[in-house]
Amino acid sequence: MGNLIVRRTAQMLLIMLTVSLLLFAIFDSDQFRKKVAVAELGGFGVATLSDADYQDWLQKKGLNQPFLPRYGEWLKNVAHGDLGRSLEKDVAVSTLLKESLANTGILAFFVFLIMIPLALGLGVLAGMNEGSPLDRIISFVAVLTTSIPQIATAVLLTVALALGLGWVPTKSAMTDGWSFRELVLPLATLLFYDVGYIVRMTRAAMAEVMTSQYIRTAVLKGLPYRRVILRHALRNALIVPVTLIFLELNGLLSQVVVIEVFFQYGGFGRMLYDAANFGDIQVLQAATLVAVCVAVASQLLSDAAYVLLNPRVRFT
Amino acid sequence: MSRREFIRCAALLGVTAGAAYAMAGMAAPAMAGNMLPFPAAEPGAKRGGRLRIGEMVARMDDPATYNWNEMANQTRPMLEYLTMVGADNIVRPMLIESWLPSADLKTWILHVRNGVMWHNGEELNAEHVAWNIRRWSDPALGSSNLGLSTFAALTEFTGDKDSKGRALRRPLKNGVEVLDSRTVRLNLAKPVLSVAEDCGEFCTLVVHPSFKAPLSRNPIGTGPYTLAELRVNDRCILKRITKTTDGKDFHYWGGEVYLDEIHFYHYEQENQTAALASGSVDAIYEVSVDQIELAQSIPGAQLLSVETAQTLCCRMQVDVKPFDDIRVRRALVKAADNAAIKRLVFGAYGLVANNFHVAPVHPEYFPLPPVVRDVAGARQLLKEAGYPKGIDVAIVVGNNDGPWQQAACEALRDQVKDAGINLAVNVVPATKFWEIWTKVPFGATSWAHRPLGTMALAQAYRSGASWNESHFSDPEFDKALSDAEASIDVGVRKAKMQRVEKILQDAAVMVQPFWRPVFILASGKVHGYKAHPARQMQLNKVWMG
Numbered sequence: 093m094g095n096l097i098v099r100r101t102a103q104m105l106l107i108m109l110t111v112s113l114l115l116f117a118i119f120d121s122d123q124f125r126k127k128v129a130v131a132e133l134g135g136f137g138v139a140t141l142s143d144a145d146y147q148d149w150l151q152k153k154g155l156n157q158p159f160l161p162r163y164g165e166w167l168k169n170v171a172h173g174d175l176g177r178s179l180e181k182d183v184a185v186s187t188l189l190k191e192s193l194a195n196t197g198i199l200a201f202f203v204f205l206i207m208i209p210l211a212l213g214l215g216v217l218a219g220m221n222e223g224s225p226l227d228r229i230i231s232f233v234a235v236l237t238t239s240i241p242q243i244a245t246a247v248l249l250t251v252a253l254a255l256g257l258g259w260v261p262t263k264s265a266m267t268d269g270w271s272f273r274e275l276v277l278p279l280a281t282l283l284f285y286d287v288g289y290i291v292r293m294t295r296a297a298m299a300e301v302m303t304s305q306y307i308r309t310a311v312l313k314g315l316p317y318r319r320v321i322l323r324h325a326l327r328n329a330l331i332v333p334v335t336l337i338f339l340e341l342n343g344l345l346s347q348v349v350v351i352e353v354f355f356q357y358g359g360f361g362r363m364l365y366d367a368a369n370f371g372d373i374q375v376l377q378a379a380t381l382v383a384v385c386v387a388v389a390s391q392l393l394s395d396a397a398y399v400l401l402n403p404r405v406r407f408t
Numbered sequence: 409m410s411r412r413e414f415i416r417c418a419a420l421l422g423v424t425a426g427a428a429y430a431m432a433g434m435a436a437p438a439m440a441g442n443m444l445p446f447p448a449a450e451p452g453a454k455r456g457g458r459l460r461i462g463e464m465v466a467r468m469d470d471p472a473t474y475n476w477n478e479m480a481n482q483t484r485p486m487l488e489y490l491t492m493v494g495a496d497n498i499v500r501p502m503l504i505e506s507w508l509p510s511a512d513l514k515t516w517i518l519h520v521r522n523g524v525m526w527h528n529g530e531e532l533n534a535e536h537v538a539w540n541i542r543r544w545s546d547p548a549l550g551s552s553n554l555g556l557s558t559f560a561a562l563t564e565f566t567g568d569k570d571s572k573g574r575a576l577r578r579p580l581k582n583g584v585e586v587l588d589s590r591t592v593r594l595n596l597a598k599p600v601l602s603v604a605e606d607c608g609e610f611c612t613l614v615v616h617p618s619f620k621a622p623l624s625r626n627p628i629g630t631g632p633y634t635l636a637e638l639r640v641n642d643r644c645i646l647k648r649i650t651k652t653t654d655g656k657d658f659h660y661w662g663g664e665v666y667l668d669e670i671h672f673y674h675y676e677q678e679n680q681t682a683a684l685a686s687g688s689v690d691a692i693y694e695v696s697v698d699q700i701e702l703a704q705s706i707p708g709a710q711l712l713s714v715e716t717a718q719t720l721c722c723r724m725q726v727d728v729k730p731f732d733d734i735r736v737r738r739a740l741v742k743a744a745d746n747a748a749i750k751r752l753v754f755g756a757y758g759l760v761a762n763n764f765h766v767a768p769v770h771p772e773y774f775p776l777p778p779v780v781r782d783v784a785g786a787r788q789l790l791k792e793a794g795y796p797k798g799i800d801v802a803i804v805v806g807n808n809d810g811p812w813q814q815a816a817c818e819a820l821r822d823q824v825k826d827a828g829i830n831l832a833v834n835v836v837p838a839t840k841f842w843e844i845w846t847k848v849p850f851g852a853t854s855w856a857h858r859p860l861g862t863m864a865l866a867q868a869y870r871s872g873a874s875w876n877e878s879h880f881s882d883p884e885f886d887k888a889l890s891d892a893e894a895s896i897d898v899g900v901r902k903a904k905m906q907r908v909e910k911i912l913q914d915a916a917v918m919v920q921p922f923w924r925p926v927f928i929l930a931s932g933k934v935h936g937y938k939a940h941p942a943r944q945m946q947l948n949k950v951w952m953g
Binding site: 127129130131132134135136139140141144145146149178180182183250255258262263265267356366 | 469474476550551552555570571572574576577622639641671673674675676679685686839841842846
């Protein structure tokens with residue numbers, strides 16, 4: 093296991109290095125510099141600048157340093173824990189990152205808190221009784237919720253819960269401080285899809301296990317049904333869903349872009365969206381590092397869970 | 409001369425707007441005393457409270473290089489203009505007390521208002537004003553103010569060109585002169601009619617000479633509020649200023665102000681109405697036309713609107729094939745039904761435009777006969793131009809002011825099809841659009857509101873003007889426009905505009921279907937919140953009931 097962690101960490105650093113170099117290379121173009129200038133001064137403003145004045149402006153913003161020294165300096169700063177300053181928001185990137193990750197973390201926490209028991213429970217119930225009316229109902233609902241795009245779910249839930257019933261506010265900007273009521277809509281939208289997905293996976297795994305010969309043997313041996321399910325079936329059936337749940341951690345990070353932008357929730361996804369729109373390179377770089385980190389970490393966790401649940405697999 | 413024109417004309421000659429309204433015998437919007445640009449307090453107006461506004465919360469870097477209206481909205485309660493264009497499209501003196509043009513409109517004297525206090529305790533003087541005007545005219549700043557006639561006329565061409573072949577400019581020597589501590593004289597390179605209006609445009613907020621960008625770090629202004637917190641794309645909190653930074657009691661020159669705090673909360677355009685519906689904000693920046701019904705269904709909310717000179721110009725470059733043939737341009741114009749496009753996009757709201765870019769809300773608007781759709785005529789013109797089987801063209805649209813722009817282009821596409829013109833609508837991202845807007849042969853550009861009809865014409869249709877996206881160039885037009893611009897008397901100018909408008913309309917440079925209305929929304933608690941044709945929020949007299 094220790095070996096695995098070391099290997100994965102090394103991989104992660106390599107990916108981070110490559111991705112950041114790629115991003116820097118993409119942003120080291122005249123086109124990108126123009127985009128930043130247009131974002132800062134406006135198209136009209138940039139058009140009034142003569143070539144020399146435009147170059148001066150780039151100089152002032154530190155945008156026209158040569159590629160390698162700039163990248164080198166950035167690497168050095170990151171190694172010292174300095175992620176730079178947001179061009180658009182005039183705050184340290186680390187502050188921005190901390191706040192937005194905390195917000196997305198809260199959202200993710202509630203997603204998992206509700207999703208894990210709900211999805212596993214329903215999935216096991218459905219898989220246990222494959223073909224039963226209960227299975228049919230659960231499967232139908234799960235297919236339905238996973239087949240609606242999240243942006244449509246977001247609109248539907250807003251119309252129903254906020255504009256129609258007036259139970260919750262339409263947006264989650266948290267203008268008057270943190271409130272759980274404002275978290276309900278983004279949470280529900282994320283759960284809508286994610287629960288359905290995990291339910292379907294759990295159901296499939298459970299159904300497969302239920303048809304295996306050792307379960308039949310256990311039942312025929314006269315063991316109580318309850319015991320067959322809890323002791324014999326569950327452990328094998330949960331291998332796939334549990335690893336998937338860990339991978340969802342990473343999936344969530346990309347899903348939140350749509351959700352957070354739609355509901356105006358100040359998390360990681362919105363920070364990424366704002367930065368991409370403005371061309372806020374320091375923020376984009378930092379966000380990419382975090383995304384790579386989460387991706388690798390979630391894979392590592394998922395592998396670890398797999399090993400723990402499945403005695404047939406051992407990483408050396 | 410209508411009463412409205414008389415009022416503006418009188419104001420130009422230094423008569424205060426309040427007095428001018430009185431002379432016109434018109435029910436003037438009550439003014440807060442003779443010398444102030446703000447509307448008078450409503451009876452029963454209450455002090456205190458906070459106003460929560462939903463708009464995009466933007467960065468506040470350098471007011472002279474602002475490129476979003478929202479930036480200016482966040483700043484306007486802190487920093488002020490030399491003049492103020494009111495919700496009625498009439499300009500009034502603000503940080504200057506009055507202005508006086510010379511007969512040839514090349515020399516303007518600005519009298520700086522007495523008793524205006526900066527947030528740092530200093531008093532506003534002529535040096536401060538001159539410093540700001542010089543800054544706005546500096547070609548190295550990258551400010552869109554250089555597109556305004558006044559500040560362009562404070563620069564001259566050096567005779568050199570940069571590597572891209574653009575002529576270089578430098579500030580005029582002695583363009584801005586300080587006569588004494590209260591008086592500034594502008595010595596312009598050419599006659600300018602719109603000095604007062606230009607000084608109230610959204611990038612001309614007056615900063616203290618100690619200013620260093622970003623403004624959000626150390627905002628020193630003359631307005632009644634100061635910045636308490638700015639989080640871009642999240643919130644901007646403004647609070648009443650009571651003490652100057654040097655410890656004196658702050659005295660605001662502009663009379664009573666009601667709100668204790670103004671909060672801007674970030675909501676994207678399409679989310680603002682919904683945010684107001686659930687009570688998260690008290691007022692919003694703008695209601696887009698597709699949300700009018702939603703807005704009307706909110707109990708107690710006030711939906712307010714104003715007609716503007718904001719528009720969409722589907723303009724063709726007159727020197728690029730196939731639009732270099734006027735018959736092709738005329739065919740396109742003839743095949744379009746401006747009134748129908750307006751109806752499709754804005755329903756009963758907005759005004760039909762007639763392809764010459766002067767709006768009914770402009771004081772010098774001369775109504776020309778409306779353009780009439782003539783599909784057969786359009787076909788005939790195409791045939792004469794050598795396209796008997798029709799023609800394929802493409803229009804580029806950026807939706808930078810909202811999806812209504814694309815809707816208008818699509819309506820145009822369906823109409824010109826009848827005349828054998830296959831119009832493809834190419835939608836590009838808004839940011840991309842501002843990189844290419846002057847380069848595309850056929851493009852739909854949204855033009856902002858300008859208080860005077862001559863302003864957009866000078867920027868967009870005069871030969872060689874910086875924003876002349878259609879490459880239209882006609883010495884007759886230039887002469888007629890200069891002639892109109894030299895007439896400070898609105899009645900005379902209006903008569904001269906007939907020729908100006910007619911030349912532009914006959915040249916078939918654009919299909920300009922409508923003048924778009926602006927809608928705003930506020931809850932029932934908010935009083936004195938007004939729709940402004942240039943979408944400037946003016947909150948001095950707003951109060952919470």
